[in-house]
Amino acid sequence: MVLLLSKTLRFLQICRLNGKCPATSRAPPLWGATQRLYASSPIDMSFELFEGQTSDPSQAPLITMHGLFGSKQNWRGISKALVQRTNRKIYTVDARNHGESPHTSSHNSPDMSGDVRRFLETRAHPRACLMGHSMGGRTMMYFAHKYPEMTERLIVVDISPIRVPRTTGEMQRIFDAMVNISLPPELPLSEGRKLAKQQLLAATDSNETVEFIMLNLRKDPQTGAFSWACNAQLLREFLPRFHDYRSHFASLPPYKGPTTFICGTRSPYMKREDWPQILEMFPNAEIHWLDAHHLVHFDQPQQFISIVSEFLNRPLSAS
Known part of the structure; x- marks a missing residue:
């Protein structure tokens, strides 16, 4: 799928938003033929941790995963802004086969969800708020269905669980x-x-x-x-399997926790007519449409930050 990237490099502008510098954990550099391949078992993802003066360790943290070709660095500016507006720790992660995380022999939502579960268990976080863009959004949607007890709330950025644009060629x-x-x-x-x-x-x-x-x-x-x-x-190698996404949900019940979708009106990755089917999978979901392409958080950063902050600060009983 060709990403609609008309304002991609705006993340440099977003990164000027105020906030503390992140803590970073990374895997060893991977160079050419020396890179190590891992099996489909969970891997330790590279990450950055953002904390503010009001961060409450008793609150479920926010875990953010990027889309195809992206990395945790793309979310620095957004994360710094969210830290100032919420009382949560925020982790941005490099998905397997991206950024500074290990390269593996598989790439699909179930395996990537296993990486997220390992990430939370390693840090003794029983629950988390999850946010994912595009490929990362599909991972987080699957995680919420598979591990609802570990998901406090879910934010999906410009991707549908129903279908994707026919641009894989x-x-x-x-x-x-x-x-x-x-x-x-x-x-x-x-x-x-x-x-x-x-x-x-x-x-x-x-x-x-x-x-x-x-x-x-x-x-x-x-x-x-x-x-x-x-x-x-x-x-x-795994690109053709992207269209098989819905088959992963066949045996899983709907995710009934608080869910918000944030989508671009100029992006083909979410169709309004699919919303009834999406509500069957996420019965407690809402949707926000911004005047944006696929990179909603780059095109409309202030609106995006406001929506996410309000959702994260919303009492669970009111979701």
Whole structure:
């Protein structure tokens, strides 16, 4: 699926919002052929922790997961703002096969939900508020259905549990270009970026999409080898299975906890006509429509922060 990324780099502006600097935990760097593959068992996700002066450790924390090609860094500005408006700890995580988290041999919502459960259990958090964008939203929706006792409330950002746009063909071409990219190790990072952009633009005419993907380009300071932070090879293999998402819910009851969807009116990832079916899966859900593309939180950051803050601060009895 081609992300609608017309304002992708606005996260640099969002990151200027006031807030404390995050604590960070990361997996070892992954470079080219040296990266280690893990089985489908749960992995330890890289994360950043945001805390404010009013953060209450007795409150369920907020766990935020990004979308395809994203990372925890994309949520720094939003998280700093939310810390100032809520009394919760906020964790942003790198999903498996993204950012600084380990690369694995599988990539699907059930396995990624297992990573979230491991994350909470490792930190002795019996419950959490969950927020996910796109791919991350699908992970968090599945987690809420699978582990309702561990989910206090759920925020889904511009993704539907019913269907997705039929644009996987272009995404396949983009992944092919990423996997087959050729960058001589003697090139400096700036020149490598230029060459990589040229090769990716042969697969898509969306410069914004390419700019977002380029945030994943890495260069080993010792060997000079270029690599992607995201596991492009594995993600390409699992791309066709994205349409099988609803099959994961076949044996699971609805999630009846407080749920809010925040969607863009100019994004194809949520259809208004699907709302009745979504309410069958999330009977205590509400939806907010913002004048935005797929990256709702980048296009309309202040409105997004206000909606999320109000939802997180809302007493459970009033949800």
